[in-house]
Amino acid sequence: MSPDEYCQQKAVQSGSSFYYSFLFLPQDRRRAITALYAFCREVDDTVDECNDPMVARNKLIWWRKEIKTMLDGTPTHPVTQALKPHIATYSLQGQHLQAVIDGMEMDLDQTRYLDYKGLQRYCWHVAGAVGILSASIFGATRPQTLQYAEKLGLAFQLTNIIRDVGEDARKGRIYLPVNELQQFNVTAADILNGRHGENFEKLMRFQAERARAAYDEAFALLPAEDRRAQRPGLMMAAIYRALLDEVERDGFHVLNQKISLTPIRKLWLAWKTYVRG
Template structure:
């Protein structure tokens, strides 16, 4: 199996919505974004699937070394081998890949965030940076496009946090800021016990408004001349924003179920966005 095939398999197996936006890219950009996504999956899986935090830290440290090897021209892992041809072509910066690894390590260090600035820092590491790297692969002629991509990454991550409240609670994690739980009268015990209350719904509406604000800010930042190149991100925005709308329409019943869109609907949203842009 070639490095590109390894990354393709990793991406397809993940079942991610991102896959649908990759389908519309030219071959070289598609290979680059698939390799980047596979990298994110590799480091994310370390935290999700390794039960011993000390082992997870060792594995993340290995990836830091592998990133150094990648930029020295001697990668050993199939994912970094697949990334290698694209580093210079798409200006993929070493510090951004390292920032993603740092974000994964944050999950080993804390399972609560006191306030929004703390959570925003986490979101930047695990999603904002990914947005910047992705936009670089899609094509950038204006620096504002990278600001758009960073904001869009934050919107995606907030949508994920809203969707996964129950799933994260089962792992002992609450990403919603502690001071905002207090503001709405929701306790950590309420979430860990999966209690769906009017107070919880009010808290989730507040989080959804924050995410919607990031979508609006991101789209307002995207320069017209880069809009066509950035269609994959716009496709993802259509899919994720529709998901957020569905969660809200369902009354934020995210504690005991995971709301998702069907593959056919994702493909339709991606195609509709593609032809409109």
Template sequence: MSPDEYCQQKTVQSGSSFYYSFLFLPPERRRAITALYAFCREVDDTVDECTDESIARIKLAWWRTEVSTTYKATPTHPVMLALQPHLAVYNLKEEHLQAIIDGMEMDLNQTRYLDYKAMQNYCWHVASVVGILSASIFGVTDPKTLEYAEKLGLAFQLTNIIRDVGEDARKGRIYLPVNELQQFGVTAADLLNARHSDKFEALMAFQVARAQTVYDEAFALLPKQDRRSQRPGLMMAAIYRTLLSEIENDHFHVLTQRISLTPVRKLWLAWKTYVRN
């Protein structure tokens, strides 16, 4: 199996919505974004699938070294072998790849966030920086496009947090800001014990409204001349905003189930967005 095939398999197996937006890219950019996504999956799995925290930290340290090696010599992991040819072509910076690893390590260091600012910092490391790297691969002619991509990454991660509230709580992690839980009268125990209530629905309605606002703010930053090249991000936004609507229509029953869209619906939304842009 070649490095590119390894990355393709990793991406398909993840079942991520991102896969559908990759399908519309030219081959070279598709290989680059698939390798980047596979890298994100690898380092994320290092934390999520490792039950021993000390081993997870050792693995993340190995990935830090592997990333550094990729910019200086020949790496050993198939994901980095696949990503290496694209680093200079798309100006993918080492500091951004290292920042993603920092974000994964944050999951080992803390399981609560005091306020939205603290949660935003986490989101920047695990998502906004991925948005910047992805936009660079898609094609950028105006620096403002990277600001759009950074904000869009935040919107995506806010959506993930909303969708995965129950799943994350079962892992002992609560990303919703502590002060906002207090504001709506929802306790950490409510989330950990999957207690759905009117207060929880009000809290989640607030989270969804904020995420939708962040999407709007991101779109307002996207320069017209880069809109076509950035269509993959717009496709993902169409899928994720539809997911938010589904969660809202289901009265935010995310504590005991993971609400998702069917592959056919994701593909339809991606295609429709591609045609319109």
């Protein structure tokens, strides 16, 4: 199996909404974004699928070294071997790849966030930096496009947090800010024990409004000159906003189930966004 095939398999197996937007890219850009996605998947799985925090931490240290090895020209992992040819082509910055690893390490060090400011910092590492890298691959010609991508990454991560509240709680993590739990009279025990109620719904509606505002702020930043090139991100946004709507229609019953869109609906939303230009 070639490095590109390894990354392709990783992307397909994930079932992620991101995969559907990759299908509409030219071959070279599709290979680059698939390699980037596979990298993010690898380091994320390092934390999520490892029961021993020390082992996970050591694996992240290995990935940090592997990024440096790749930038020096001698990668050893299929993902970095697939990513290496695209580093110079799309001006991908090692600091942003390392920032993603920083975000995964935060999951080993922290399971609660006192306020939204602290949560934003986490979101920048695990999603904003990825947005910047992705926009570079799609074709960013204006600095403002990278600001758009960073903000869109935040919107995606806020959506993920809303969708995954129950799943994250079962891993011992609560990303909803502590001061906002207090504001809506929802306790950590309510979240960890899957207790859905009126206060929880109000809290989640507040989170959803913030996520939608982040989408709107991102779209306002995207320069017209780069809109066509950045269609993959807009496809992802269409899918994620539809998911957010679906979660809200279901009354934010996310503590004991994971709400998702069907593959055919994701493909339809991606195609509809693509033809709109």
